[in-house]
Amino acid sequence: MVRVLVIDEDRAAIQELGLACLAEGVAVAMAENVCEGVRVLLSTPVSLIAVDGALLRLTPREHARLFERVAPGVPVVVVVRPDTTLDARATFELAGFRVLTRPVDARDLVEKAPSLR
Numbered sequence: 001m002v003r004v005l006v007i008d009e010d011r012a013a014i015q016e017l018g019l020a021c022l023a024e025g026v027a028v029a030m031a032e033n034v035c036e037g038v039r040v041l042l043s044t045p046v047s048l049i050a051v052d053g054a055l056l057r058l059t060p061r062e063h064a065r066l067f068e069r070v071a072p073g074v075p076v077v078v079v080v081r082p083d084t085t086l087d088a089r090a091t092f093e094l095a096g097f098r099v100l101t102r103p104v105d106a107r108d109l110v111e112k113a114p115s116l117r
Contacts, residue, residue, distance in 0.1 A: 003027040003044065004109065007037035007051040008079070013103070017050075020106035034063075041070045050100075050109060053080040053092065060095035079104050 004021055008014050009032045018028040029044050031037035034055055041049070049067060056063050056078070067076050078097045080089060089099050100108055 003029055003046045004048045004050060005029045005031065005037060005040055005044070005046040007031045007034060007049065007055060009033060009052065009055065017104055017106060017109070021109065024106050024110055026106070026110060034066075038066070038070050041067075041074075046071065046074060048075055048077065048109070050077045050079055050104065052102075053078045053084065053088075053099075060092050060097065064095040064097065077109060 002025070004026055006014050006017055006028055008017075008030075011032070014028075014030050014032075018030060021028045026047075029040050029046060031040050034051065034057075037049070037051065040046075049071065058066070060078075064076070067074070076097050078092045078099050079102050080092070080099060081102050084101075092099050
């Protein structure tokens with residue numbers, strides 16, 4: 001089954017995105033922080049990880065290595081707020097993440113991961 005892990009502390013946003021993903025035929029696993037997300041990744045296979053950029057405390061490269069160790073080959077989308085600087089967005093992209101601006105549309109999320117189409 002195709003499944004997306006959404007890591008975000010905004011429960012309302014997670015639930016709204018989760019319902020929209022279900023309507024697109026994509027299951028959703030949810031976590032409120034990166035540590036909880038890593039636990040989910042260790043027990044649940046996913047096709048895509050979407051994480052709120054505000055929750056990333058390490059450098060983008062360190063997070064890229066972390067996600068690659070825990071979920072090799074799984075694409076990661078970093079969700080940023082509309083006022084995020086171009087430099088911050090570029091730093092995420094240079095580390096290998098795809099970047100989407102909040103609020104995230106489920107179709108945009110699915111488009112970012114070729115394995116979900």
